Amino acid sequence: MTMISSLAQKYHQSIIDLRRHFHTYPELSTKEFKTQERIMKELAAIGLVCRPIAKTGVIAEIKGSKPGKTVAIRADMDALELFDECGKTYQSQNPGICHACGHDGHTAMLIGTAKILTAISGQLAGNFRFLFQPSEEILPGGAQIMIEEGALAGVDAIIGAHLWEPLKVGTIGVSYDRLMAASDRFSVTVKGRGGHGSMPHQTVDSLLVGAQLAVALNTIVSRNIDPLKPAVVSLGTFKAGETFNIIPDTAFLTGTVRSFEPSIRSTVFERIEQIIKGVCETYGAAYQFEKALGLPAVVNNPECSKAIAAAGEKVLGRSNVLTINPVMGGEDFSYYQEKIPGAFFFIGVGNPEKGIIYPQHHPKYDIDEDALLYGMEILVAAAVKLAQE
Structure with missing residues (x-):
């Protein structure tokens, strides 16, 4: 765990920079071409072979040095039709398009997760597949196309996360059953x-x-x-x-x-x-x-959620791993869960002291970027645990 934490600290600023890049140049569902290009460039730089999927998505995989299960980690990539009013240096330069739901952070965080897992791959059991999914914001969503094109072939379990303003930074929200409607x-x-x-x-x-x-x-x-x-x-x-x-x-x-x-x-x-x-x-x-x-509803596999909670406790402490009630928002991560065991969780990004008080889909939405550090550590630790089981 110490090595994972050290690597997360090492990559944290570069992942912040990536998140700000994606926030500055957001792209709508089915049109994430430049986002796709940047993701593939970042993954290629660490030696990963990746390929396009679902038109504007990306899929890549690393193999550990020992036998184990194959675990997928998913991030969505698309932005919303909304004018950005965050007022920061990285405010959207594409008028009427805004990453007001945190997908910029999801994408950057998964790149960081891939970097960490690649760096320690010689010590790992199992395989790890990275799914950068387009078109989460529109129906029927990009998950179905990813599945149709083989994203889950040979995968034993899948995890994913959503940056979540209602939760304070430094906490995560976990459900062992129903999470989203x-x-x-x-x-x-x-x-x-x-x-x-x-x-x-x-x-x-x-x-x-x-x-x-x-x-x-x-x-x-x-x-x-x-x-x-x-x-x-x-x-x-x-x-x-x-x-x-x-x-x-x-x-x-x-x-x-x-x-x-x-x-x-x-x-x-x-x-x-x-x-x-x-x-x-x-x-x-x-x-x-x-x-x-x-x-369909997002219904978590209890064992996958336990792996996430255990990772969260190591990173944040037991008191900061919250068992939360379901929310009535929807997420196409549910399509993956219909095929294989999986769990989705929330990573807190709210911080009133920094003015991070605006909810998802608000034009002034922003995140406390410390959450990217915690998210990388938890995703890596949970994936490693699931691959070993």
């Missing part, structure tokens, strides 16, 4: 009959119907779901009409559903359809309902 979406088009605002009796008011739906759909979780089982139904858009004195012909609503259990997922969508049908029939409107089942 299934992420689904839906849309409703209400088709009424438009007309003059002064003659509502001649219309079927799609705006009014949409408003009734907005209220009714928000009762599903509170009245149809066991309060001890987490679920979310949230509307994100409601669009109807163009001017003040015309009752609109059409209203359009979109929303998301988050859950962990297939039965909850099914119940929520059944109630959504029942409510839409009932409200529209009551007001004489027609409707079109579409649903898109998205990412």
